[in-house]
Amino acid sequence: MASPEDLSGQPAPLYEARKGVYPKAVNGPFRRFKWAIMAVTLAIYYATPWIRWDRGPYAPDQAVLVDLANRRFYMFQIEIWPHEFYYVAGLLIMAGIGLFLVTSAVGRAWCGYACPQTVWTDLFQHVDRLVDGDRNAQVRLANGPWTFEKIAKRGTKYLIYLVIAFWTGGAWIMYFADAPTLTVDFWTGQAAPVAYGTVAVLTATTFILGGFMREQVCIYMCPWPRIQTAMMDEKSLLVTYKDWRGEPRGSVKKAQAHPGAFGDCIDCNQCVAVCPTGIDIRQGPQIGCITCALCIDACDGVMAQVGRPRGLIDYCTLDDAAAEKAGGTARPVRKKLLRPRTLIYFGVWTAIGAAMLFSLGQRTRLDLAVQHERSPLYVQLSDGHVRNNYTLKLRNMETRPRRVAVTIGGLPGAAIWTDGGAREGSGQRIEIMLDADSVTRVKLFVAAPGKGPARQDFSIETRGLDGDPRGDSDIIQFDRPEAGQ
């Protein structure tokens, strides 16, 4: 019964405790690149709501503002109304295709450098090192008893986590209201309940996901690694342990004793020690590898110390790996990046961006929508004329009040007036004042002679009377009683 594969009645557990990850500090070009990305992304996140942008007296002066209450989205000189939401959809499509482009070219670069989970985990791991010390000290402390020192250090660490988490949650709400006002309101208890709720939820998620879940978010929870795995091909860059060069592993002494018997890997385990997701890159590509390239920095440092060429662990495509294994050389980076797939992604990405910019430049900021009242469709007037009622929705999307004219065409003998006016003295043209940055609803009465087709199309037009004559028009139906009714 006792075969070597028999686990002898010891059922393997169906659940496993998290294996602690205590990444060692490392320095090198990729680490410095990660520092730079972290600085830029965090600065964008925390500082953007505080940038001011003067739009005159009728609009907020916050450069980036999602004004949910008034249904406006401001981004520097661009103002987006709800009916223009396709611009936001376009941005999301660009973001999606941008990720395809990045993934097909440089693999999981998003995961390794720019994903918020990565950036905040990285930040929290620096806090760990600041409070507990580097890897070995962290392991000792984690395995040690609960002494006063451990309690003090854990308390300090969690407090710093909490401050960062709270700051993160607090920065989020600044995008949805005037940041200076909201800050004062928040601390004086005047802010909306949803603001406190949002800060509480985001503080909790940042604290838990950044402080404790960390790599488990990538490994167990995030769909993106699975999708990216499907989007990568043999020409995408991967962080690769070049086993054809490194195996068999052996220490420097062994290699000196038996020249030629060992590869370049000295089995120092530094690549494992620095990994923020706690994997061993030497086992090959795996879902836990976010391609942050810190193992490349670690390995390059060791190779320099033992006097061997860098790049035992390096960015490498599957094609290049096969070529190098067969004794060839890697293709130049330019050729790796410029291939039909990346060019098509880039082409689509730029085309969408250019189309959006073009239509942004072309859009008019005075818009007319006409709705024909259907109950009743027409009203018989006592002098034999027929009246139809319409609701005009005049959108003035400029941040200034405007005076506009509304005229009709193609309906002979007709007269128009609004619910504030009167039929007496009415003609084919009215003038309306529009408030800045708002929708004005006007009930429009149109009376025309009773003799005529039962259904007739005519046009309602609006145009500015204050310098900019551009406007909008709509074709709409005029109804009369059918003959014999």
Add this chain to the structure above:
Amino acid sequence: MADLKQRIDEATGTSTVGHEWDGIEELNTPLPRWWLWTFYATIVWGLAYVVLYPAWPMVNRATEGVLGWSSRGDLAKEMAADAKRRAPTVNAIAATALADLPAKPELMQAAVQGGAAAFRVHCVQCHGAGGAGVKNLYPSLTDDDWLWGGDLASIEYTVTHGIRNPDHKATRTSLMPAFGRDGILDAAQIGDVVSFVRTISRQEKASASSARGAALFEANCAVCHGAGGEGGRQVGAPRLTDAIWLYGGDRDSLTATVNQPRNGVMPRWNNRLDPATIKMLSAYVYSLGGGEKGLAPAAEGQGADGQP
């Protein structure tokens, strides 16, 4: 579990759980332990929910839960909150004389909206969703022809006291005689009167019949409908010279009306609605397109300024 044969799978290096079905084995890829704890947490959550909120279906209704929450209670709260929100506007409307409303565009707009809401509850059954009425039954409120007057005060009086309410003194009332049924006019005479009415409404050319009808009209109809058929709003007598006919302007319809008039009725609303609501209803009906300026000078000078 002890008889399960767990072994290391060669291809993956992972232990199997020990189950085997016709040679197919399951690899043991352990779930993270916190996953198990979230599962336990959902059970605790579920138990707490059952205690706090309505949960177990019983014979007549579900258990109530110790918080006493119900969606009906939520609705009642929201309705009360909204009534509180509307209170200042409604009070302001109640405190403003009806004739002064059009001079205060914001208040007028609020009154029209409030009236529209009340109209949808109390008036659409007869007058229709848009106030267009029903031909041969109920008059349109959207046109420029009024039986009892189309200025704000007249509309308010009509809504307040109704038309031909038997139990109400102040109600608007009048009775057109049934000229045919009661034998006041014979059939030929009625035909002549109809000819005359169709002449003054420019539907027929003058004829011998209409000439005879003119004299009959003078004797029987002019007292209410006016000498030229221009109508009389004191008694709700419709104008007979225009293009609007509640019960039809063709020969047959007119003959039927003169034979046996309908004398339509409308309930009074002062015993069901508060004065502010009636005021708002009047403003709404006034705004439908046929509102008359009446005597209120406040309504003048308010042009098409875009303030709805």
